[in-house]
Amino acid sequence: MIVFRYLSRELLITLSAVSAVLLVIIMSGRFIKYLAQAAQGILDPDVLMYIMLYRMPGFLQLILPLGLFLGILLAYGRLYLESEMTVLSATGMSPQRLLLYSFGPATLVALLVAWLSLGLAPQGVTASWRIFNTQDSLTEFDTLVPGRFQSMRGGSSRVTYAQELSDDRSELGGIFISEKRFSGDKSKEKGITVLVAESGRQEIQPDGSRYLILENGYRYDGNPGEADYRAIQYDTYGVLMPKPEIRQEVTAIEAVPTAQLFNSNNPKYVAELQWRFSLPLLVFVVTLLAVPLAKVNPRQGRYLKLLPAILLYMSYLALLIAMRGSLEKSRIPAWLGLWWVHGLFLSIGLALLYWETMQLKWASWRAAKREVARG
Structure with a gap:
């Protein structure tokens, strides 16, 4: 339990720092865009902070899985570099147990992402659209x-x-x-x-x-x-x-409540529902990917596998987005949807986790085969 608390604390601290930096970067770019619209008279400066607040759940639901992925790589990479993982391995810490311990904080992140993607994010999009509709109804005087x-x-x-x-x-x-x-x-x-x-x-x-x-x-x-x-x-x-043009209703699919997406045959609704459930599932899969990728040789440095790991994560997310678009256009069946992408990267994660074990078994099998050939 002491080891679990130590690893969880290190992971959550790194996760919070990385997520905060990513959130500031993303929100700064969006805030500059809204600030330019306010300077042009398109938006009232008084509503800028409300818009950013309502859009924050939509940002966090994508930032937190990436923050967890990078947090595992950086936190565990430091432990490997300082030989702390070597000491834990000597006391019986296997890669499987390390993964099990990592699923503790990952579960908290997954629950938070589920709350954001299924509840808060659609409500935030609806609220921000209402503000934009109100701004569209303003005159030049306003x-x-x-x-x-x-x-x-x-x-x-x-x-x-x-x-x-x-x-x-x-x-x-x-x-x-x-x-x-x-x-x-x-x-x-x-x-x-x-x-x-x-x-x-x-x-x-x-x-x-x-x-x-x-x-x-x-x-x-x-x-x-x-x-x-x-x-x-x-x-x-x-x-x-000129008379303002007022949009009467929110048309963004991201603003549709999750309960309304169930039992719908609309391909866009099906794709949106699967996307919202994919984000919490993404947390567990990237945890499985990050734990074996975080293992580094102290002589090689903690950042050796960082770039390949980020490319793997980007491939995962890009493939999910591409399949979401295909699902919206009915190019793939709904039962297949986005689930096969998770299955593919789940298989990659398992292969990375058991890669050393498979190598040892393969080496033992070849050695035994050579002994039999000599005998």
């Missing part, structure tokens, strides 16, 4: 930030700037709007229109149309680089704001 040039939702053809913005977002001051003008088929640019105004306000018509009413300003029409600009001074000028 995402406008004072003192910043922003490309509006209609595309990069219009840029808006407001020096001041009231707390209720109904009044603006120091307004600048630049918009490109195109021909009827929008294939050729006709020029640019610039609007400046001292102040402005939002006005909603009975039919739901929204207008930005500009006061005391100028409109300039022309082509950049040419001197034939037309300038118009106005007291009041109305700018129609």
